[in-house]
Amino acid sequence: MPDPHEILHAELGDRYELDTLIGEGGMGTVYRARDRKHGRPVAIKTIHPDLTSHLAPARFRREIHVTANLQHPHILPLLDSGVAGDLVYFIMPFVEGENLRNKLDRVGKLPAAHVVRIGRDVARALEYAHRRGVVHRDIKPANILCGEDAAVVADFGIAKAITDFGGDTLTRSGVVVGTPAYMAPEQYLGGATARADIYSLGAVLYEALTGYPWRGDARPQSRWAGVPDELRAVLERALKTEPEDRWPSAAAFSEALKSASEGRRATPAASRAAGAGRSWLSRLQARFTRATPGAPHSKSVAVLPLQNLNRDEHTEYFSEGITEDIIAHLSKIHDLKVISRTSVMGYKDTDLTLKEIGEQLNVATVLEGSVRRSGDRVRIVSQLIDAATDDHLWAETYDRQVTDIFAIQSEVAQRIAEALHATISTSELSMIQRLPTQDVEAHELYIKGRYSWNRRTRVGLEDAEEKFRSAIGRDPMYAPAYAGLADTYLLLGSYGYMPEVEALTKARVAVDRALELDERLASAHASRGQILRTERDWKAEEEEYLRAIELDPNYATAHQWYATLLAALGRHEEAREQVLRAGELDPLSHAIRVTTGIVRFMARDYAGALADFRHTVDLEPRFFSAYAWLILLLPLLGRDQEALDAFEKVVELRPDVPYWGFAKAEIHAVAGKRAEALAALSELKEEWYDPTVHGIIYALLGDADRAFEHLEESLADRSWRLFVLQKNLLFYMKVGPWFDAIRDDPRFEGLLRRMSFTA
Numbered sequence: 001m002p003d004p005h006e007i008l009h010a011e012l013g014d015r016y017e018l019d020t021l022i023g024e025g026g027m028g029t030v031y032r033a034r035d036r037k038h039g040r041p042v043a044i045k046t047i048h049p050d051l052t053s054h055l056a057p058a059r060f061r062r063e064i065h066v067t068a069n070l071q072h073p074h075i076l077p078l079l080d081s082g083v084a085g086d087l088v089y090f091i092m093p094f095v096e097g098e099n100l101r102n103k104l105d106r107v108g109k110l111p112a113a114h115v116v117r118i119g120r121d122v123a124r125a126l127e128y129a130h131r132r133g134v135v136h137r138d139i140k141p142a143n144i145l146c147g148e149d150a151a152v153v154a155d156f157g158i159a160k161a162i163t164d165f166g167g168d169t170l171t172r173s174g175v176v177v178g179t180p181a182y183m184a185p186e187q188y189l190g191g192a193t194a195r196a197d198i199y200s201l202g203a204v205l206y207e208a209l210t211g212y213p214w215r216g217d218a219r220p221q222s223r224w225a226g227v228p229d230e231l232r233a234v235l236e237r238a239l240k241t242e243p244e245d246r247w248p249s250a251a252a253f254s255e256a257l258k259s260a261s262e263g264r265r266a267t268p269a270a271s272r273a274a275g276a277g278r279s280w281l282s283r284l285q286a287r288f289t290r291a292t293p294g295a296p297h298s299k300s301v302a303v304l305p306l307q308n309l310n311r312d313e314h315t316e317y318f319s320e321g322i323t324e325d326i327i328a329h330l331s332k333i334h335d336l337k338v339i340s341r342t343s344v345m346g347y348k349d350t351d352l353t354l355k356e357i358g359e360q361l362n363v364a365t366v367l368e369g370s371v372r373r374s375g376d377r378v379r380i381v382s383q384l385i386d387a388a389t390d391d392h393l394w395a396e397t398y399d400r401q402v403t404d405i406f407a408i409q410s411e412v413a414q415r416i417a418e419a420l421h422a423t424i425s426t427s428e429l430s431m432i433q434r435l436p437t438q439d440v441e442a443h444e445l446y447i448k449g450r451y452s453w454n455r456r457t458r459v460g461l462e463d464a465e466e467k468f469r470s471a472i473g474r475d476p477m478y479a480p481a482y483a484g485l486a487d488t489y490l491l492l493g494s495y496g497y498m499p500e501v502e503a504l505t506k507a508r509v510a511v512d513r514a515l516e517l518d519e520r521l522a523s524a525h526a527s528r529g530q531i532l533r534t535e536r537d538w539k540a541e542e543e544e545y546l547r548a549i550e551l552d553p554n555y556a557t558a559h560q561w562y563a564t565l566l567a568a569l570g571r572h573e574e575a576r577e578q579v580l581r582a583g584e585l586d587p588l589s590h591a592i593r594v595t596t597g598i599v600r601f602m603a604r605d606y607a608g609a610l611a612d613f614r615h616t617v618d619l620e621p622r623f624f625s626a627y628a629w630l631i632l633l634l635p636l637l638g639r640d641q642e643a644l645d646a647f648e649k650v651v652e653l654r655p656d657v658p659y660w661g662f663a664k665a666e667i668h669a670v671a672g673k674r675a676e677a678l679a680a681l682s683e684l685k686e687e688w689y690d691p692t693v694h695g696i697i698y699a700l701l702g703d704a705d706r707a708f709e710h711l712e713e714s715l716a717d718r719s720w721r722l723f724v725l726q727k728n729l730l731f732y733m734k735v736g737p738w739f740d741a742i743r744d745d746p747r748f749e750g751l752l753r754r755m756s757f758t759a
Contacts, residue, residue, distance in 0.1 A: 004029060004046055004087055011084035016042065016091070023142075032094055041094035042079065045155070046087045070134060074125035076145065076154040095152060100208065101141035109211035112231055116261045118144065119205045121151035123254035126201065129156060130194040130250055137192045139200035140179045141207065180519050181213050185241055185427035195243040198253055202238030202246075214239065215547045230260040241425050296387075299420045300337035300363040303327045305348040306380070309372040319371040320345075320454075321447025322380065322409065326367070329413035329432050331554035332522075335422040338554040339363060340586035341454075358387025361587055365393065367416060378402050382412055384419050394419040403440050431520055431551075437478045445471035446481050453488055458497045464488045482514035483524040490530060504534055522552030526561060533565070533731070536756040541565055556586035560595050569757070570735050572603040590616050590623045597629060602735045609633055624653040631663045632729075635670035636737060643667045662693040666738075669700035677701060690714070692730050702741045708751075715754045733757065 008031065009018055016033040019041075023030035028047040035042050071077065080091040100118065104110070110118075122144060126136065136143075136156055145152045184199035186192070203214040209231070210223045224232055234256040240246045247253040303326050308319035323341070330338045339361050347357055354366050369382035383395035394415055398408045410432050417424050424432070437443055449467030452460040465488045471481040486507045493503025508531050514524040529544035545562035548555055559582035566575035579599045582592045597612030610633060616626040627650040634643035647663055665680035677697055684693070695710035714730065729738055734757045742748055752758045 005031070007085045007087050008044060008046070008089065011082070012044070012089075016044065018044070033091075043092050043094045045090045045092065047089075070129055070132065070156055072125055072128045074121045074150060074152055075129065075156055076152050078156070090155075092154065095145045095147065097145065097147055099142050099154075100144040100146055100151070100204070103146055104141055104208060104211070110208045112209060112226075112228060113261065115205055115208045116231070116257050118146070118151045118208065119201065119257045120254045122153055122201055122204075123250045123257065125153045126194070126197050126250035127254065130197070135192050135194055136197050136200075137187070138179060138182075139197055139204060140182045141204055142179075144204065181215070184243070185425075185430075186243060193243060194250065195246045195248075198238050198246050198250060199240075199243075201250075201253070202235050206235055206239065209235075213543070215543065215550055228260065231257075234260045241427055243426075296358070296362045296364045297337055298364050299335055299422050300339075301330065301365045301367060301384070301416060301420065302339040302344050302347075302357065302361045302363045303330065303367045304344055304357070306368075306382075307370040309370050315373060317448045317451035318373055318444075320451055322371055322405070324447070324450060325409045326412055328552075329409055330416060331552045332428050332431050333413070333417055333422055333424055334428065334553050335424070336417065336420065336554070337363070337584070340554070340556040340589070342556075343586045343588040345454075346588050354385055354387050354390060362584070363387060365416075365420065367412075373402070376402050378405065378408075380408055380412075384416055405440070405443070406435050436480050436518075437475045439475040439478070442471045442474040442478050442481070445474065446478070446484060449481070449484050449488075453484060453491070456491065458495070461488055461492050461495070461497060465492070477517055479514045479518035479521055479524070482510045482517065483521050483527065486510035486514060486524065486527050490527060504531065507531060520551050522548040522555050522558065525551065526555065526558040529558075529561060529565075538565065538569060538756060554585055556582045556589065556592065559585065560589075560592050563595060563599055564731075567599045567602040568732050568734060570602075572599070575599045576603070590620050591625070593619075594623070594626050594629060597626075601629070601633060602732055604737070606633060606637060610637070622653055624650050627653070628663065632666065632738075635667045640667060640671050662690075662697070665693075665697050666700065669697050672701075674701055696729055696738050699739050699742045704742045704745050704747075707742050708745070708747050711751055715751065730755070 005018060005021070012018075012033075015036055017036055019032040019034060021029060022032045022043070028045060031044045031046075033042050033044050034040070076092050076095065078090060078092060082089060098106075122139070126139075129136065134156060136153065138155060139153070143154045145154055182200040182203045184192070184196035187196055206212075206214045209227050212223050227235075234253070237256075238246055238253060247256060303323060306319045306323045308316055323344075327338060327341055327344070330336055343361060350357070352360075354368070358364065358366055364387060365384055366387050367382060367384050369380060372379045378398075378400060380398045381395075382398075384393045385391065386393055396412070396415065398404075398411075400408060413432050414424065414429075437446075445467045449464045449471065452467060453464035454460075465485065468481045468485040468488060471478055472485070475481070489498070489503045489507035489510065492498035493500045493507070507527065511524050511528045511531060514521055515528065518524075525544045525548035529541045529548070532541040532544060542562070542565060545558050545565065548558035549562070552558070559578045563575045563579035563582065566572075566578060576599055579592065579596045583589075583596060586592050593612055593616045597609040597616070600606075600612060601609040609629075613626045613630045613633065616623055617630070620626075627646045630646040631643050631650065634640070634646065644664075644667060647667065650663070662681070662684070664683075665677045668674075668677035668680060677700075681694060681697055691710040691713035695707050695714055698704075698707035698710060701707075711730075729736055733739055733755055734752060739748070749758065
C-alpha cells in the first residue's frame with residue numbers, strides 16, 4: 001500500500017506543507033502541517049481505507065458539509081475535507097497543548113473541579129450539535145483537546161459519516177466505528193442518539209476522576225474513593241445502560257455537573273441514582289448473603305442436562321451442547337442467578353427429585369427437558385418447574401429445522417426470564433439474540449469441540465483443538481470457536497501436553513482474535529486475564545476479569561480467577577467475596593472449593609483453608625490439587641506426617657509430575673530439617689531443575705543469600721508455567737508464608753518490584 005504521507009503530499013502539497021506524524025490510532029493517522037497561504041499550523045487527519053472503502057462519496061460530502069458548519073467555542077472547526085486516492089482526509093486547526101488521553105496517561109487522574117470544567121465544556125459542545133441534529137458518536141479522551149482555559153471537541157461528524165454511508169458492508173465485515181471503551185451499549189447494535197454521547201462523556205469523566213476506564217458498574221467501590229457523592233450520582237445517571245435512564249440532554253448533564261461542583265444534588269432522580277450506586281455485583285452479593293439456606297432467591301435457575309432421546313452416545317454432544325448454550329444465554333441476564341454447567345452436569349441421569357436438586361443447588365426453579373434429532377429436524381421439549389412445589393411455571397415444545405437451533409435457545413432463555421419476572425436490558429437482549437455464526441455445520445463442530453474439551457483428557461483436548469480449527473475453517477469469523485481454541489491451548493499447556501510457551505503463544509493469538517471479532521465474549525476476557533497473569537500485568541488482568549463479569553455475571557470461573565488475583569495482591573476481603581460468589585454459581589465445583597481454601601490460606605486463615613481442602617478430598621478422593629495444597633498447609637500446622645501421607649497420595653495420583661520432590665523438600669524445610677530438605681531437592685533430576693523450587697526451599701530454611709540467588713534467576717526467566725505448583729507460590733510472593741523468613745531483607749522489595757507488586 002502506498003505511503004499515506006506520499007499520497008497527501010501529492011494531493012495537498014501545493015496548499016499544505018506536511019511536517020510530522022503526531023498521532024496514530026484505530027481509525028487513522030494525524031499529521032501536523034503548515035497552511036502555505038496563511039502560514040498557520042493545521043492538523044490533517046486521514047481515515048483508514050478499511051473504514052471508507054464503501055462510502056457513497058456524494059452523501060459523505062453532504063454529511064461533512066453539515067458538520068463543517070458547526071461553529072461553537074468548544075468545537076474544533078473543520079476547515080476542509082476530501083479524498084486522496086484511497087484516503088479520506090480532514091483538515092482542522094492545530095491546537096497547541098495536549099489531548100485528554102495524553103494528559104491522563106501522563107498524570108493518571110485529575111482533580112474533581114478540573115474534571116467538571118472539562119465535562120461542562122464538552123457537554124455545551126454536544127448540546128449545540130445535538131440541537132442541530134448532529135451526534136458525535138466517538139467521544140473519547142483522544143478527541144478532547146485541553147487548552148489552558150477551555151476544552152475543545154474534535155472529530156464531529158466523522159464517525160456518523162462513516163457509519164451512515166458505509167452501509168451494510170461495514171456491519172457484515174464486523175467493523176465497529178467508535179471506541180469500545182467509551183461506546184454506549186446501544187451503539188453495538190448500530191444505534192446512536194444524543195444520549196449515546198452522554199454515556200460516552202460519562203465514561204470519559206469517570207476515567208478522568210478515578211484513573212480507570214469504565215467497563216460497566218462492576219468496578220470495585222474503592223475506585224470511587226475521593227469522588228464527591230454529588231458528582232458520583234451525576235456520572236452514574238449518565239452511565240445507565242438504558243438510554244431513557246440517562247440525562248435527557250447534554251444541557252441537563254452540564255447543569256447537573258454544575259450543581260455537583262457546588263455540593264448540591266442535581267435532581268431527585270440523581271439522588272436515586274446515587275442510592276443505587278453500589279455495583280450490581282455488590283447488590284447481588286448482599287442479596288445472596290441475606291438469603292438463608294433453603295430460601296433461594298426467586299430468580300434463580302438450574303438448567304439440568306437435557307435428556308438425549310436418540311439414546312446414541314455419538315449424538316450426546318448435541319444435547320450437551322444445547323444445555324450449555326441455554327445456560328450461556330441465561331447467564332448474560334444480570335437479574336438471574338444461573339448455576340454453572342459443571343454443577344448441573346453432575347445431575348445427569350440422577351434419581352434425585354427436583355426438590356432435592358433445588359435444595360442442593362439452592363435454586364428456586366429447575367429447567368428440564370429432552371432433545372431428539374432426526375436428520376435435519378430437531379425436537380426440544382423444555383419445562384420450567386418450581387423446585388419446591390413441583391408446579392410447572394412454563395413449558396414448550398419446539399419441532400423445527402436444525403438451522404433454527406439458535407432461535408430456539410434464545411427463545412427458551414427469554415421465556416424463562418419472563419416466567420421469573422426477570423428484567424432483560426437492551427444490551428442483554430442483543431447478546432442473547434445475536435447469531436454467533438450463519439454456518440450450522442460450524443456450530444456443530446464447535447459444540448463437538450466443547451464436548452471433547454469438557455472431558456479434560458489429552459485425547460479429548462487434542463480432538464477439541466481439531467474440531468475448533470475445523471469450525472474456524474468453515475467460518476473464519478466465528479468468535480466462540482477462537483475462544484474455545486484458546487481455552488484448549490491453556491489446558492494443553494497447563495497439563496503438560498504441549499510445551500508451555502508454545503501453548504501460551506497460541507492461546508494469546510486465539511483469544512485476541514476472538515475478542516477482535518466479538519468484544520462481548522466473557523469467557524475470552526477471562527482467558528485473556530489468565531494470559532496476562534503470565535506477563536505480571538496485574539491491573540490489566542483485573543480489568544479483563546471485571547469485563548468478563550460485567551458481560552456474564554453468572555460466569556463462575558471469572559469470579560474464581562479474579563479471587564486468586566485479589567488474594568495474591570493482598571486484597572483479602574474482596575477475594576473472599578469473589579470466591580463465595582463463584583461458589584454460589586457453581587456449588588459442586590471441586591476447583592472452586594480448593595480456590596476458596598487458597599483464598600483463606602493467603603489471608604492466614606489456616607483452619608478455614610484446611611477445612612476446605614479436607615472437604616474437597618472427602619467429596620472427591622482423587623482430586624489431586626487439594627492434596628497438593630494440603631502438602632503446603634499441613635507443615636505450617638506442625639502436622640508433618642499428614643503432609644507426608646498427602647504427598648504419597650498425590651504421587652500415586654499423578655506420578656508423571658516431576659515436582660513432587662519439591663513438595664517433599666518443603667515439608668522438611670518448614671520443619672527445620674535442612675539435611676532432609678536438601679536431600680529431597682537432590683532427588684530431582686537435573687532436567688527438572690527449576691530455580692524457583694530451590695529459592696523457596698532456601699527461603700523456608702532461612703538461607704537468604706541462596707534464596708535470593710535462585711529467585712533472581714527465576715524472575716529473569718520470562719517463561720511462565722501456567723498452573724504448576726511452585727509457580728503458583730511465586731505468584732503469591734506478596735502474601736505467601738513461604739517467604740516470611742526473608743521478607744524483611746531489603747532485597748525482598750526488589751523481588752516484589754520485579755513481580756510488579758510494587759511501583
